[in-house]
Amino acid sequence: MENTPTALTPTQLQAYFAFTEVGSLLRHAVEKQLRDAGGLSYVQFQLLARLGDAPDGQLRMTDLADGVVYSRSGLTYQAQLLEQRGLVTRSPSPDDERSIVVALTSGGRDVLATVFPGHIDAVHSLLFAGISSKDVDDLARILAQTAAHLRAAPPRSAAPRSRKKA
Amino acid sequence: MENTPTALTPTQLQAYFAFTEVGSLLRHAVEKQLRDAGGLSYVQFQLLARLGDAPDGQLRMTDLADGVVYSRSGLTYQAQLLEQRGLVTRSPSPDDERSIVVALTSGGRDVLATVFPGHIDAVHSLLFAGISSKDVDDLARILAQTAAHLRAAPPRSAAPRSRKKA
């Protein structure tokens, strides 16, 4: 603790402020687009998108939650909403009877498809329209590195719920 | 609308995902630190920090809200909480009797001072510890540019509440 710096450089401050400002505006705009286009909250979109990327369009609850939601009950709540709208199904896993498998329905895929173009447009116009492709490269590289760093070194006292029993 | 791209390049996708991942983890960690260290929500911290930066430690409600909160009532709510804790005062403006001036109290400055070191540490360790100082420079430059772009071109249909009557 003694050797962590107690100040940020002016450049770091600038980067931090710009990061939060861009993040806030982007998040707000994207949430509006998702709500208007598909009646989805950001979290719901993330869950559907995650299922869309999964091999068979399905994941266990626990795996689905990972990184999107920070409490089990929060996922149950959102999964219920998605199920009520017919965008996903929940069924017991044959492998492990404790588990629930969440699967994207065709209706879920439809909503995802409806929402995607506007989502992409928003991200493009807000995040990328103002910078060169070289800058996009740099941004991708730097942020990917930062993300990797974060995954490797979880915030102290974060009490990871169940980390690979390592 | 016809000339907006309907897809992002792989690099753009990578940058976008990394951006949201870093933003989410950073936000979550910072919120926890602020809550633990000073009992502040992120919004409350932003409001206090904004007042701390203001010339006399005071701002009108409307100016204070700008960029932090997206509804007037949301600010009233938060300002009430801060006032109840004695961190700010609210008093009618002498200039314009419609306005309320929000001022940071010494107690408010204390809380800010209490919370700041841990906040800086968190930002440093999460956002900057993993990348070179050259990368910090690039990040600052690129994101500042993006932020400027966003301010200049507000998202269509954003219905800016009252924009400089231009």
Place this chain on the structure above:
DNA sequence: TATTGTTATACTCTATAACTATA
């Protein structure tokens, strides 16, 4: 005993609309 998921509950936060008062 550890893990998966749900439920009950309480709380925080946000937004909309109606309202008051001043410019």
Place this chain on the structure above:
DNA sequence: TATAGTTATAGAGTATAACAATA
């Protein structure tokens, strides 16, 4: 009429803890 701010209210979301069932 437009602006500054408040209030009432309703809704969405989240977290904690207690719980049941399976491994």
